[in-house]
Amino acid sequence: xxxxxxxxxxxxxxxxxxxxxxxxxxxxxxxxxxxxxxxxxxxxxxxxxxxxxxxxxxxxxxxxxxxxxxxxxxxxxxxxxxxxxxxxxxxxxxxxxxxxxxxxxxxxxxxxxxxxxxxxxxxxxxxxxxxxxxxxxxxxxxxxxxxxxxxxxxxxxxxxxxxxxxxxxxxxxxxxxxxxxxxxxxxxxxxxxxxxxxxxxxxxxxxxxxxxxxxxxxxxxxxxxxxxxxxxxxxxxxxxxxxxxxxxxxxxxxxxxxxxxxxxxxxxxxxxxxxxxxxxxxxxxxxxxxxxxxxxxxxxxxxxxxxxxxxxxxxxxxxxxxxxxxxxxxxxxxxxxxxxxxxxxxxxxxxxxxxxxxxxxxxxxxxxxxxxxxxxxxxxxxxxxxxxxxxxxxxxxxxxxxxxxxxxxxxxxxxxxxxxxxxxxxxxxxxxxxxxxxxxxxxxxxxxxxxxxxxxxxxxxxxxxxxxxxxxxxxxxxxxxxxxxxxxxxxxxxxxxxxxxxxxxxxxxxxxxxxxxxxxxxxxxxxxxxxxxxxxxxxxxxxxxxxxxxxxxxx
RNA sequence: UGCCGAAUAGUAUAACGGUAGUACGACAGACUCUGACUCUGUUUGUCUUGGUUCGAAUCCAGGUUCGGCAACCA
Numbered sequence: 001x002x003x004x005x006x007x008x009x010x011x012x013x014x015x016x017x018x019x020x021x022x023x024x025x026x027x028x029x030x031x032x033x034x035x036x037x038x039x040x041x042x043x044x045x046x047x048x049x050x051x052x053x054x055x056x057x058x059x060x061x062x063x064x065x066x067x068x069x070x071x072x073x074x075x076x077x078x079x080x081x082x083x084x085x086x087x088x089x090x091x092x093x094x095x096x097x098x099x100x101x102x103x104x105x106x107x108x109x110x111x112x113x114x115x116x117x118x119x120x121x122x123x124x125x126x127x128x129x130x131x132x133x134x135x136x137x138x139x140x141x142x143x144x145x146x147x148x149x150x151x152x153x154x155x156x157x158x159x160x161x162x163x164x165x166x167x168x169x170x171x172x173x174x175x176x177x178x179x180x181x182x183x184x185x186x187x188x189x190x191x192x193x194x195x196x197x198x199x200x201x202x203x204x205x206x207x208x209x210x211x212x213x214x215x216x217x218x219x220x221x222x223x224x225x226x227x228x229x230x231x232x233x234x235x236x237x238x239x240x241x242x243x244x245x246x247x248x249x250x251x252x253x254x255x256x257x258x259x260x261x262x263x264x265x266x267x268x269x270x271x272x273x274x275x276x277x278x279x280x281x282x283x284x285x286x287x288x289x290x291x292x293x294x295x296x297x298x299x300x301x302x303x304x305x306x307x308x309x310x311x312x313x314x315x316x317x318x319x320x321x322x323x324x325x326x327x328x329x330x331x332x333x334x335x336x337x338x339x340x341x342x343x344x345x346x347x348x349x350x351x352x353x354x355x356x357x358x359x360x361x362x363x364x365x366x367x368x369x370x371x372x373x374x375x376x377x378x379x380x381x382x383x384x385x386x387x388x389x390x391x392x393x394x395x396x397x398x399x400x401x402x403x404x405x406x407x408x409x410x411x412x413x414x415x416x417x418x419x420x421x422x423x424x425x426x427x428x429x430x431x432x433x434x435x436x437x438x439x440x441x442x443x444x445x446x447x448x449x450x451x452x453x454x455x456x457x458x459x460x461x462x463x464x465x466x467x468x469x470x471x472x473x474x475x476x477x478x479x480x481x482x483x484x485x486x487x488x489x490x491x492x493x494x495x496x497x498x499x500x501x502x503x504x505x506x507x508x509x510x511x512x513x514x515x516x517x518x519x520x521x522x523x524x525x526x527x528x529x530x531x532x533x534x535x536x537x538x539x540x541x542x543x544x545x546x547x548x549x550x551x552x553x554x555x
Numbered sequence: 556u557g558c559c560g561a562a563u564a565g566u567a568u569a570a571c572g573g574u575a576g577u578a579c580g581a582c583a584g585a586c587u588c589u590g591a592c593u594c595u596g597u598u599u600g601u602c603u604u605g606g607u608u609c610g611a612a613u614c615c616a617g618g619u620u621c622g623g624c625a626a627c628c629a
Contacts (some may be wrong), residue, residue: 008568036629180559182558183625190627234624235624315561324579335601389556415588445588451588453588497582521590
């Protein structure tokens, strides 16, 4: 059923591996987050990639927390990461932690010391950096480099025992100080941190560095395709080197370009800043590009997966249009979201020839895109509210809505024609007076006339109040991360607009948190968890496409 | 001026020596009891210079541009 799609470069590699019988055709991937922040849409790309690759080729995917830096990591993040992956619709084969391998990694380090491929150094970070040279100048050995194997073994054991303070010693690989690849110039393998680890507690005071943990963890798990982002390309020779020197399972690393999206940022460091400095309401603020933010905003897992599928996988840097994400959610919600009427900016309409005490119950279809979605009842009376922007005192050309003398259809109801209107002292329209055409009722319209516009409305006596939160892009420039100056100065001041007293049709009061609707002509909305029995709170997921708004902007 | 990547419409992404296609966006129109949806159409592209070849986005060489790399972060 799925449309024909050419293979991305990683799929090509896997198919070649399977054809060549590498690892017996087995495919095992892993998703390796560090539990130091919430997952964002960029991680979703990686998650979708790793899990769908395994699904496609009959393999599995491990979830492995890369928790080698206790000072930055926390169980709060572990929990949120697991929740987000599940929400996206993926199941991991095993839940693992790099910290599960601390003892094994320690033994690996000892092996390398014994092979004279690692040594304990007491130089300061500044001295080590200086001794590494520069890309064009070879490094020089620090005095410790010539230490004996026995001494190194002893010192490393004492590092583990806690005989040294933080930063006093490190374990370094004996690489190539002249390598053009800086990562090979005696990289650090272990550092001392007397810190409490979220899983191992105080069992350790030395912790492996990424380079000495990641590849070996992959190898221990027998990961066949270790997929990461482009910035790890220069690490690959080191990844391979450790595995080769240790003689362990040859996992391989492949790199793809991380996701960048316009009008937002993907840097964990910056996202955490927005949260901690209160520029947003939290990690799950609906404006955040985090998975929890998208979830609260009302995005569906399927729409996020579709987005990740459509953006593709390549090695070139990219900047994905925010509009593609919007397209993906509209695409799904158009088919699935029930239609309802809600007036965000109400103005009163009185139908002068409709009996004041009469109430009609009209039938409204729930979703024209879905055959069996049924209908619901909507009350109609002589006093209604419509959207303020659907009335113009002096109608513009091609304005197919209400204005003096103009006629529109009230959705599911009657055609009404505006006769007159009232204004208050400051010139705001307060009431619009219309006559309705009794023979124009939806379903059996015998009036014979056709009006160009149809608008939504609610009956004043039957409408309920609700809070509606209208979200817009978080930043007002396309690449806030690449602009000069503080990225926070590019925050969009209008990214959240709260409508305290929107009016919703009575059928909507049954809505529960997480339900999604299309507010006719306004957009897609979801019920926020802030809702109470007394007052519903809606988040706008995305607007509908609005050709008229575009038209008015032109002039 | 070291090493490593990458360059195809506005943005993404295909074409794997043989007609440069698709999606999103934009624009124009049709339809419409949502100015939505749907449908139709239009516009715009192989970084550059050489070379190989009957034929090059694709192979080769040089150049240009962009990105990454010298954390006791991952």
